[in-house]
Amino acid sequence: MTKVAVWCRHEGDNIIGIGDSIPWRVPSDLKKFGRIVTGQNIVVGRKTYETLPPKFDKETIFVLSGQEDYETRAPQHQVVTKTKFFKDMEDDLYLCGGAGIYNLFMGDGGKLMPDVIVDCVYHGEMQQADGEKVDISSSVDMMRKKYMQVGSVYEEDNVTTAIYVKRGNFVEQRILKHIINSIINS
């Protein structure tokens, strides 16, 4: 199993959301995200799950929630209440947020930590939105300590994208190729 975290954070403060929304709109970044995760096994927190557009309804999604009786909206979406569910999984996993999920996996310090991070950084102004700011500073700190950047940094529409690999981990070429192709097709 290879675990890939994909996020887009705001430069400087590492904010990824305000309330239940992402406070910028960059269509090319959303398309890139779609190309990376479509057809993959996706892991999201319950709050992010509730904001995913219907186009993701056909994907396999694992929804982390403390509510065992939480009802997903499609049969291929499964509630997971304990992270040990993932520990012996063989399939690749794409971790798609929110902060609760990134910080949970990045903070694990062991088997759950992603092997690869697709680190997208938005350099523009954030839009006003209601709600609390959600940031992933602790995950970004961990990325800086335990991961190394590989390959190029890609730039499009005020978003830079870099790939980080966990130091000491072997990552299959097919995964890196898939990610790079998804980025440069944008």
Ligand SMILES: NC(=O)c1ccc[n+]([C@@H]2O[C@H](COP(=O)([O-])OP(=O)(O)OC[C@H]3O[C@@H](n4cnc5c(N)ncnc54)[C@H](OP(=O)(O)O)[C@@H]3O)[C@@H](O)[C@H]2O)c1
């Ligand atoms: N910019 C980006 O790349 C990006 C990507 C995704 C999301 N976002 C943004 O991130 C924000 C949402 O993030 P968030 O941190 O508030 O919420 P979240 O991570 O999407 O979901 C949090 C929920 O996940 C469940 N959960 C978390 N840890 C768990 C554990 N150890 N075991 C079982 N369940 C667990 C809980 O669900 P229950 O409450 O049901 O127990 C918790 O309330 C939104 O603003 C969204 O737009 C941004």
